[in-house]
Amino acid sequence: xxxxxxxxxxxxYWFTFLLMEGFSLAILxxxxxxxxxxxxxxxxxxxxxxxxxxxGVTSYIGLGKVNQQLEAENTALRxxxxxxxxELASRHIDTLRFAGFNNLRYRYVGAQIINATTSHSNNLxxxxxxxxxxxxxxxxxxxxxxxxxxxxxxxxxxxxxxPLINMKSKISCRLKEHNAFGTIxxxxxxxxxxxxxxxxxxxxxxxHEIVETNGFSDIFPPGIPVGTVEGTEASADGLSHxxxxxxxVDYSSVRNVSVITNYNHREKTTLEYKADSxxxx
Amino acid sequence: MNHxxxxxxxxxALLLLVQIMMLNHMHLFGYATPLIMGYMIICMETxxxxxSHLWWGFIMGLIYDIFSNTMGMGAASMTLLxxxxxxxxxxxxxxxxxxxxxxxxxxxxxSRYTWYTLSCMALMHCTxxxxxxxxxxxxxLTIGAMTGGTLLATLFSVCxxxxxxxxxxxxxxxx
Numbered sequence: 001x002x003x004x005x006x007x008x009x010x011x012x013y014w015f016t017f018l019l020m021e022g023f024s025l026a027i028l029x030x031x032x033x034x035x036x037x038x039x040x041x042x043x044x045x046x047x048x049x050x051x052x053x054x055x056g057v058t059s060y061i062g063l064g065k066v067n068q069q070l071e072a073e074n075t076a077l078r079x080x081x082x083x084x085x086x087e088l089a090s091r092h093i094d095t096l097r098f099a100g101f102n103n104l105r106y107r108y109v110g111a112q113i114i115n116a117t118t119s120h121s122n123n124l125x126x127x128x129x130x131x132x133x134x135x136x137x138x139x140x141x142x143x144x145x146x147x148x149x150x151x152x153x154x155x156x157x158x159x160x161x162x163p164l165i166n167m168k169s170k171i172s173c174r175l176k177e178h179n180a181f182g183t184i185x186x187x188x189x190x191x192x193x194x195x196x197x198x199x200x201x202x203x204x205x206x207x208h209e210i211v212e213t214n215g216f217s218d219i220f221p222p223g224i225p226v227g228t229v230e231g232t233e234a235s236a237d238g239l240s241h242x243x244x245x246x247x248x249v250d251y252s253s254v255r256n257v258s259v260i261t262n263y264n265h266r267e268k269t270t271l272e273y274k275a276d277s278x279x280x281x
Numbered sequence: 282m283n284h285x286x287x288x289x290x291x292x293x294a295l296l297l298l299v300q301i302m303m304l305n306h307m308h309l310f311g312y313a314t315p316l317i318m319g320y321m322i323i324c325m326e327t328x329x330x331x332x333s334h335l336w337w338g339f340i341m342g343l344i345y346d347i348f349s350n351t352m353g354m355g356a357a358s359m360t361l362l363x364x365x366x367x368x369x370x371x372x373x374x375x376x377x378x379x380x381x382x383x384x385x386x387x388x389x390x391x392s393r394y395t396w397y398t399l400s401c402m403a404l405m406h407c408t409x410x411x412x413x414x415x416x417x418x419x420x421x422l423t424i425g426a427m428t429g430g431t432l433l434a435t436l437f438s439v440c441x442x443x444x445x446x447x448x449x450x451x452x453x454x455x456x
Contacts, residue, residue, distance in 0.1 A: 013331035013364075020339045020360045027346075028353025028412060035353075035415045 106221050108258040109133055111141075111159075118251050121188040122168060125149065125161040127257060132156045138219060140260040146225035146248030147171065147213060148257050159259070164226070165191045165251055173226050174214040178203050181214055184226055184245065191251050194227065196243040197235055205232055211245055218265045289321075293341055296321050301348045304437075312422065313429025318345055318355070319405045320438045322363050323398055327374075328381030331367065338363030351413070358408035365404055373397040386439075386446050394442065399435045406430040 008015065029039045111133075115126035129135050131154045141148040141161050149163035150171070162169050164186055171184045173196065182198035196211060209229045215222030227245040235242040300318045308314055322338050342359030346352045373393045374382055386394045406427045414423040 013335060016332055016335050017360060017364045020335060021357055024339075024342070024353045024357035024360060026353070028357065031352035035412070038415050 107261045109135060109261055111135075111257050111259055113161075113255055113257060114158075116163075116251065118165065118191050121166075123163055123165050123191075123251070124152070125163050125251075127159050127161055127259070128157070129259060130155045130157040130159050134261055135159050135259050136261070136266070138265065139262065140219040141257050142220070142224055142260060143249060143254050143257045145250070145254070146227070147220060148249055148251075148254060150219055151259060161257075163251060164194055164247060164249070171220075171226070172214055172216050173211050175199065175203070175205065175229070176210040176212050178205065178209075180205075181216075182240075182243070184211070192247055193230060194245050194247055196229075196245050197240060199241040199243060201234075201240060203241070205229055205241060205243065207231070211243075218262055218268055220260060289325075289337065292324075293321055293337070297341065297344055297348075300345060305349055307433075309429045309433060310425065312426045313433060314426075315430050315433035315437055316355075316358075316402075316405060316409060317434055317437050317441075318342075318359065319362055319402055319434060320398075320441060322359065322366050323401050323438060324384060324442070325366070326381050326383040327367065327370065327378075331364075334363040334366060335360060354409050354412045357412055358405045361408050362401055362405040366401060369400050369404070370397060372400070386442055391439075391443075395435065395439055398438045398442075399431065402431045402434045402438065403427070406434065 029036045109129055111127040111129040113125050114128050117123045117125075125141075125148070127141070135151060135154050137151050137154055139151040141151060141163075147164065149161045149166070149169060151159050152162040153160040164171065164184060167186055167188060169184075169186060172181065173184050174181045180199045180203045182196045184194050184196050186194040199205065207229055211226045211229065213220035213222055213224045213226065225248045227247040229243050230246045231244040233242040233244065296318050300316065304315055304317055318341055321341055322334065325334060325337070338359035339356055342356035345355035345359075349355065370382075370384055373389060373396060374384065375389075382388065384394065384397060389397065410423050410426045410430065413426075
């Protein structure tokens with residue numbers, strides 16, 4: 001301690017000098033705008049450079065740990081890759097089997113609407129594909145926007161489709177978000193909107209909620225859009241919602257459609273009919 | 282306070298007055314301003330302690346800064362001159378001097394005194410103008426100001442010293 005005091009006393013003029021210079025530089029930076037800005041700019045870039053260098057050193061030191069992590073990640077990815085390869089090999093076998101289209105439930109037949117009525121209460125559409133193309137009554141018709149209707153009658157080369165904008169049309173569907181089921185019906189008037197009934201009152205329905213097919217009928221696969229909810233009203237019986245639906249399909253402009261063929265549908269309905277008959281005996 | 286201190290105070294006041302009222306308005310070639318206040322430190326004898334040197338330089342520089350709106354530049358340059366002056370003086374003063382030595386033309390000869398003053402003024406002007414520029418981008422301009430100021434201040438300092446020295450001699454002869 002004494003040595004330190006002696007050292008300070010011996011070189012006190014150096015310490016005094018440093019203090020005076022420090023004070024001078026401090027007031028230089030504090031009271032001169034130009035010098036202050038230059039100082040702070042330089043100091044910032046210097047500190048930034050130091051931080052960058054320190055970060056580089058820290059990163060370099062931490063490379064061992066990063067290597068270990070990467071190695072572990074590589075091992076996990078290799079495992080996944082091997083699993084994928086095996087899965088792919090088995091899928092390849094499936095694909096060969098699939099090539100026969102034996103297991104496909106739904107197939108699509110492209111068609112064009114060649115005639116349509118939209119101003120009647122029972123509107124109908126005519127498409128240019130018929131029985132010769134494998135089309136049967138009660139097959140679903142869709143377009144890129146969503147559900148168009150159901151095949152009503154067929155000839156060899158033409159079919160008549162009952163669209164949603166037909167007062168006799170009823171299609172089972174669901175609210176996508178709530179998974180609540182109901183039936184779409186059309187009331188004569190606006191060809192861009194229909195009504196959905198059967199949704200329980202406890203379901204809180206938001207505007208613009210998507211309405212889609214539920215897949216129950218086997219005519220449409222589940223998840224094909226029908227429209228969006230435009231408004232909510234209470235139904236006449238007071239037990240369910242009456243939802244006004246903005247239809248996804250614009251019938252005034254739709255041309256290209258696809259007919260969904262499900263050849264198991266007839267088998268299913270026959271079985272259900274038989275079961276009904278037995279139960280009602 | 283003794284007589285020497287009063288003399289130094291008077292010299293300081295006079296030098297600051299000349300510097301602030303006259304020389305600050307002199308811009309040779311547009312930018313070289315001589316800082317004659319360094320003469321205050323240059324002419325201080327070696328018997329004065331280093332701490333006193335520093336205080337005289339610092340206070341004088343600070344007063345100059347306050348009146349010239351150059352905060353910190355004058356104080357820093359004068360303090361540095363006060364700190365380095367003994368080392369510079371050692372280069373030019375006669376080697377056999379042991380007691381207190383006052384740097385004058387008479388005690389050092391004109392050429393030595395001029396070189397000594399030039400060295401001190403160069404140090405002070407370099408510090409002052411570097412702090413004023415605070416960048417190396419206008420280096421030529423800064424060097425020009427340093428050189429011009431140093432030469433002018435050295436010239437003025439030597440002239441003052443010569444006049445004071447001559448007057449003292451005349452007084453002694455008259456006595």
